[in-house]
Amino acid sequence: MAKRKKLSKGQIRRIQQNRQRKLARAEQDETPTVAIDDAQLGSEQHGLVISRYGQHADIEDEQGNAVRCDLRRTVGSLVCGDKVLWREVRYDGQSNDGKRRGVVEAVQERHSQLTRPDYYDGVKVVASNIDQVFVVSSVLPDFSDQILDRYIIATEDMGLTPTLVVNKIELADDAVRQHIDQRLAYYQSLGYPTLTISCKQQMGTDDLLPKLNDNISIFVGQSGVGKSSLINQLIPGANIDVGDVSENSGLGQHTTTASRMLTFPAGGRLIDSPGVREFGLWHLTPEQILNGYIEFLPLISQCKFRDCKHQNDPGCAVRAAVEAGDIPQFRFDNYHKIMQSMEENRSNRTFVR
Ligand SMILES: Nc1nc2c(ncn2[C@@H]2O[C@H](COP(=O)(O)OP(=O)(O)OP(=O)(O)O)[C@@H](O)[C@H]2O)c(=O)[nH]1
Ligand SMILES: [Mg+2]
Ligand SMILES: [Zn+2]
Structure with a gap:
């Protein structure tokens, strides 16, 4: 899948500001998270973060082997997908548990990052250096075009084109199937590849494989839609924990708690x-929300007023397109629901950008 656009200046500035803030915070304390004797460390080498949790990260070395690493506090934000410089601890005859250990010294510039807001951290980076985003949804938890729109906005904001995957399709009755097909047909008309699959019945999963051969891809989506189940099927031996969807709420149980990178044999x-x-x-x-509604964008300049909210404003070209049947009502409604939820969140939360 081709990258459609580069990061805007504003996006780059924001990324840099965040990084600066984190660095400034980190520089207050230069000590590593655990006592590391520098004399014990080997020379710097390149590595890739394949998992990040607590105070540690698993790094893949250039030979493809995983090494558990501690982090220098100066490293600040470190996520799955980051390219790093790290040094291996040399035990030189001392007893250890036989496992290789290392220290992450520095993170290289990211070419992309998927972010989401976080109560405590401001903005949380989910993963970095991603080339392809697969937004996974399902029939249980219910298919929701509003949730899809949210992931589409986030993916467009990275300058990438999402692929939309609907899993557990065997659970859909005719009415649900028709609804999903109709929505997917519209998303496809916008240029987003779509796939309906069943991990359980191994239907359609083979169509995914060729799309995953190169690059770094990520599966995102609500808890319980089957992201980990799919990966277990696509990569035999991956052995990721999967969890049931709650019978009461129809929602997932947040089984996967940290992003983790797996490698295909190819x-x-x-x-x-x-x-x-x-x-x-x-x-x-x-503006970033609006950028996720790519079919609205060519119309904006035709709105009568420059500060048009694209709602009940007179002479709104977006609403006219909805009334003419060129843009479906659901996209228009989702846009306004998401804008409204942002207003509410801004006034309710202490979080500042
Ligand atoms: N009926 C049906 N169930 C499925 C299918 N794929 C996965 N499941 C089930 O869905 C439940 C949730 O799967 P997970 O793979 O843990 O979902 P997840 O998206 O990784 O969830 P989080 O890690 O919480 O984000 C499990 O009980 C799976 O067995 C499918 O195609 N059909
Ligand atoms: Mg999972
Ligand atoms: Zn308008």
Whole structure:
């Protein structure tokens, strides 16, 4: 899948500001998270973060082997997909548990990052250096075009084109199937590839494989839609934990808690990410939200007023397109629901951008 656009200046500035803030915070304390004797460390080498949890990260070395690493505090934000410089601990005859250990010294510039807002951290980076985003949804939890729109906005904001995958399609009755097909047909008309699959019945999953051969891909989507189940099927031996969808709420149980990168024998990489109940967008500006509605964009300049909210404003070209049947009502309604939820979040939360 081709990258459609580069990061805007504003996006780059925001990324840099965040990085600066984190660095400034980190520089207050230069000590590593654990006592490391520098004399014990080998020379710097390149590595790739394949998992990040607590105070540690698993790094893949250049030979493809995983090494558990501690982090220098100066490293600040480190996520799955980051390219790093790291040094191996040399035990030189001392007893250890036989496992290789290392220290991450520095992170290289990211070419992309998937972010979501976080109560405590401001903005949380989910994973970095991603080339392809697969938005996974399902029939249980219910298919929701609003949730899809949220992931589409986030993916467009990265300058990437999402592929939309609907899993558990064997659970859909005729009415649900028709609804999903209709929605997917529209998304496809916007240029987003779509796939309906059943991991359980191994239907359609083979169509996914060729798309995952190169590059770094990520599976995102609500908890319980089957991201980890799919990866287990696509990569035999992946052995990722999967969890049942709650019978009461019809929602997933947040089984995957940290992003993790897996490798296909052919060389492609795939990141499994933890599902979130609500994929918040309140770290984005109204313009970034609008950029996720790519069919609105060519119309904006035709709106009568420059500050048109594209709602009940007189002479709104977007609303006219909805009334003419060129843009479906659901996209228009989702846009306004998401804009409204951002307003509410801004006034309710202390979080500042
Ligand atoms: N009926 C049906 N169930 C499926 C299918 N694929 C996965 N499941 C089930 O869905 C449940 C949730 O699967 P997971 O793979 O843990 O979902 P996840 O998206 O990784 O969830 P989080 O890690 O919480 O984000 C499990 O009970 C799976 O067995 C499918 O095609 N059909
Ligand atoms: Mg999972
Ligand atoms: Zn308008």
